[in-house]
Amino acid sequence: MKPMDVETFKEVYKKRFEDVYAIQYHMGSTLEQFQVLGQVLRGYYTDYWIENNQEKIDNQDKQVYYFSMEFLPGRQLKTYLLNLDVYDTVKTGLTDLGLDFDKIVEAEVDPALGNGGLGRLASCFMDSMASTHVYGNGCGIRYQYGLFKQKFIDGYQIELPENWLRNPNPWEVRKESKSVIVRFGGNVWLEEQKDGKLKPKYEHTFDVLAVPYDTPQIGYRNGVVNNLRLFSAEIPYDEESKYITSEQRQEVNSITEVLYPDDSNYEGRLLRLKQEYFLSSAGIQTIVRYFKNLKLPWTRFPEKVAIHINDTHPTLCIPELMRILLDEEDLTWEQAWNISKKTFSYTNHTILQEAMERWPVYMIESLIPRIAQIIYEINARHIRNKTELYGSELAYKTAPIQDDQVLMANLAIISSHSVNGVAKLHTEILERYTLSDFKTIYPFRFNNKTNGVTHRRWVQLANEPLSQLLDKTIGEEWRFQPKEMRLLRSYIDDESVLDQLQQVKLTNKKRFAKFVSEQMNIEIDPHAMFDVQIKRLHAYKRQLLQVMHIIDRYLQLRDNPEAKLAKRVFVFGAKAAPSYYYAKQIIKLINALADLVNNDPRINDMIKIVFVENYSVSLAELIIPAADLSEQISLAGKEASGTSNMKLMANGALTIATLDGANVEISNLVGPDDIFLFGMKADEVQVLRDSHAYNARDIYERDPQIQRILNSLIDGTIPGIKSEGIDIFNSLVTDNDEYFLLKDYHSFYQAQMKVDINYANKKSWTQKSLINIAQSGKFSADYTILRYASDIWNVAPETEVLQQF
Incomplete structure (x- = not known):
């Protein structure tokens, strides 16, 4: 990366501050000082971001897409400074200018876009992908409010809204031109065409615009900048007249309003399912659009795309890809299924079968009817094929639909080429107890990838x-x-x-x-x-x-x-x-x-x-x-x-x-x-x-x-x-x-x-x-990611990069 010296930084910072706020830098608040520092850094790394994105397209490099309902990144400023190798430069420069570096760091909001380990792991993995030269993309939701702000009143936990977007986020870039439409509800039926093929027809759907906001994921001193894309739900521009009531507008806004809505009632559970499909559909549509720009045959999709499901929440990615391949690209079921299975991989984070995510069939039918039809077909084909090989008992015990519920882990396992646990013991328990029936059917599909953490944040910066x-x-x-x-x-x-x-x-x-x-x-x-x-x-x-x-x-x-x-x-x-x-x-x-x-x-x-x-x-x-x-x-x-x-x-x-x-x-x-x-x-x-x-x-x-x-x-x-x-x-x-x-x-x-x-x-x-x-x-999460890259995603970095690790 190009070097930045202290004097150059100071001049750039002072000029940018005056351009933005029309006052001298020392007169600004710490929040204003932070915002300007964010803009200065963006000017520094954006060239690398653009170059990396173009290089991936030009070289047609295989891309990893990591879907997670949670990303818990923490404050980004110090991580960016460290990874760009300008930490000491910026800290010294701000100190020379008479500004308090630590207070400026604390002015950044710590976004609570996750509940704990699952979201923090996803963020560690994004950092490690960039730092190990793995071309990876995060796919998540841009929640307006994070988990919640916890207060103790008389010793009791009280939940307050966590509006992390109350001030501008200097790292994100709104990509309105990359927006896609996600359809909910309505009626859908299959209509026979002149060539005998069946095509789905829709009416009275509730359409939502998924607008992506991109945040750079900067590798450690290596010039790599990957992308975290978080989607926000908005009213489609050309259909605003359809959403005239405040209730209709709120229904759209609510999709990406709150992380993990209260699911103790039907409305909350429906909203949670809506969030999961919104993420899945928006992300898959984005990936398909990228691949089509490569002008390659669909059989090469798994060579250029790896899609990883972090726990079961984004499992609807699977029927969504099938929907697009079948309905929009006119592939046969066998072609689409073969492509899908080679593309998807799944990380299980749960020990108990009864704790794994499941959704009532009627809820999926009413909310995403075409997806329900595809899940029915996956279920029917699984039972038919596995009954022939293993008998009906095992076929039905591993089917994705049981007791009028869709078992998301079952759907993820039978539709992926890899299923991994996150610690040696965890994987052994899955294979011996929780998922033993699947181990019988798919003896080579299971593997272990013990979790990791980024020492850059947790030692270099924190200590x-x-x-x-x-x-x-x-x-x-x-x-x-x-x-x-x-x-x-x-x-x-x-x-x-x-x-x-x-x-x-x-x-x-x-x-x-x-x-x-x-x-x-x-x-x-x-x-x-x-x-x-x-x-x-x-x-x-x-x-x-x-x-x-x-x-x-x-x-x-x-x-x-x-x-x-x-x-x-x-x-x-x-x-x-x-x-x-x-x-x-x-x-x-x-x-x-x-x-x-x-x-x-x-x-x-x-x-x-x-x-x-x-x-x-x-x-x-x-x-x-x-x-x-x-x-x-x-x-x-x-x-x-x-x-x-x-x-x-x-x-x-x-x-x-x-x-x-x-x-x-x-x-x-x-x-x-x-x-x-x-x-x-x-x-x-x-x-x-x-x-x-x-x-x-x-x-x-x-x-x-x-x-x-x-x-x-x-x-x-x-x-x-x-x-x-x-x-x-x-x-x-x-x-x-x-x-x-x-x-x-x-x-x-x-x-x-x-x-x-x-x-x-x-x-x-x-x-x-x-x-x-x-x-x-x-x-180190770096080693964990290299194992994912080599064993699951087939995107192992170049030899000289591997030698560094």
């Missing part, structure tokens, strides 16, 4: 002190090849490096403590252990197990303030789905417990609880570098992979974990002495569940320690949770503890006591931290 120590200790090659972080292992007995690593952690903890003091009015000790659990609030992730542990510690310290327990700050970050009542009760419990322990002088500040409000990517960047202990305590066999475990590991946190998801692979990398394992294994959980022998009430009645913890929920020990305490108590005792917290508790408690003992030995703890950092490079 600059650690990055500088790594540069000084092992050189800078790790920034390009994260596996080179393993060189740090050779410094495990180097007192100087260990001392510096301790100082890095303390610096990050002080930074987080300052935030907590200023934003939450809670004083925490940076020398205490920072024990972190940050992830979506869900019962299977077992935040409640950690709550039980905190209650246990609190009761011990209240009885005996001199108890030999480590001083800890327990950090939570989590949002609960608005309609997930039980999860919201757990949030109230955590906040009530925090009010109790944070203000009880009897325990001498040995416990503090910090529940950060409105957890986001930006808050994760603040919390993760400060973490000493990473809580990965889901019930074994429930978490597909996890990625917070990888981010925390890369920043030197030690992991306490069940052998679930990617924790298994972390354990294998660092060894048994450098991770704290507890609890049942996945196969033990399965045996216990199948036996129906589990009796939570019996454990409660026979175990004084557990009894004391659970009684505190209902005996007034924790003020302000009368109804929540009763409900949570009943979920564990009366309703038989679905996720086996009581069964795993003693193992968890013993592991926590082991943590206390280890934390007391600072040198040993730091050595374990060093090993975790050194081994984390394997979980």
